[in-house]
Amino acid sequence: MNLPDRPPLPRGPYLLCDDTVRPELPLAEKAARLLAGGARVIQLRMKHTPPREALAAAREVVAACHKAGAVCLLNDRVDLALLAGADGVHVGDEDLPPEAARELLGPRKVVGVTVRNAAGARAAKEAGADYVGVGPVFGTTTKQVPAPVLGVEGFAVVVRDSPLPVVGIGGVGLANIGQVAAAGAHGAAVVSDALLAEDIAERVRRLLAAFDSGVNGASLVSAP
Numbered sequence: 001m002n003l004p005d006r007p008p009l010p011r012g013p014y015l016l017c018d019d020t021v022r023p024e025l026p027l028a029e030k031a032a033r034l035l036a037g038g039a040r041v042i043q044l045r046m047k048h049t050p051p052r053e054a055l056a057a058a059r060e061v062v063a064a065c066h067k068a069g070a071v072c073l074l075n076d077r078v079d080l081a082l083l084a085g086a087d088g089v090h091v092g093d094e095d096l097p098p099e100a101a102r103e104l105l106g107p108r109k110v111v112g113v114t115v116r117n118a119a120g121a122r123a124a125k126e127a128g129a130d131y132v133g134v135g136p137v138f139g140t141t142t143k144q145v146p147a148p149v150l151g152v153e154g155f156a157v158v159v160r161d162s163p164l165p166v167v168g169i170g171g172v173g174l175a176n177i178g179q180v181a182a183a184g185a186h187g188a189a190v191v192s193d194a195l196l197a198e199d200i201a202e203r204v205r206r207l208l209a210a211f212d213s214g215v216n217g218a219s220l221v222s223a224p
């Protein structure tokens with residue numbers, strides 16, 4: 001998956017530090033609580049934060065992640081990823097194309113791409129991506145996603161046929177993250193199940209344990 005000069009994307013829960021969920025909680029505080037729970041990958045997703053505040057938040061969250069030994073990726077914003085010294089970026093259909101993200105970031109950063117199927121994952125690999133985000137795996141109200149819900153069986157087929165590591169996203173939480181892991185996913189992206197928890201750190205600890213338990217589960221899809 002990764003050339004030696006890229007930080008490996010740790011396997012397991014992939015937590016989103018998101019300004020669209022529980023907006024009253026500052027992004028740096030969300031990140032601190034996610035990290036306190038043992039998060040090893042955080043994606044900073046800012047859809048409403050004004051540019052100068054977003055830059056300050058990116059720098060603060062990246063520093064906190066690196067102090068905790070976690071990987072920090074920026075959603076959408078290649079510019080902020082560069083300015084804040086993030087480990088990479090995640091881009092989708094409405095963002096810079098992955099080739100451009102790779103050109104700007106160079107070979108030493110992680111590029112993740114949203115795709116819907118294995119063909120998209122093959123194209124993402126050709127474009128220089130390190131992993132793909134695939135979903136929605138389950139129903140979600142956090143984002144209006146222009147794609148049908150895959151379900152865990154449909155997700156498992158994409159995982160099986162993808163040439164890149166897959167991070168599942170959409171409706172993932174404590175109740176079903178084990179299924180995502182059992183499907184062979186490299187990661188499981190979680191937004192609201194963690195950020196809306198009364199104790200975010202404890203919820204992350206439980207998500208980590210549940211993913212690891214699922215990894216030992218039976219595969220959901222036989223070999224092709």
Ligand SMILES: Cc1ncc(COP(=O)(O)OP(=O)(O)O)c(N)n1
Pocket residue numbers: 014043045075076090091092093094095112113114132133134143167169189
């Ligand atoms: C891990 C992961 N997968 C998919 C997405 C969605 O990205 P995108 O399609 O660019 O949509 P926005 O998040 O920008 O609304 C993601 N963020 N992370």
Ligand SMILES: Cc1ncsc1CCOP(=O)(O)O
Pocket residue numbers: 135136139140141142143145169170171172189190191192193
């Ligand atoms: C950003 C994004 N992209 C596809 S679904 C989603 C939101 C997922 O949020 P949740 O984990 O709360 O379902």
Ligand SMILES: [Mg+2]
Pocket residue numbers: 075076090091092093094095
């Ligand atoms: Mg995007």
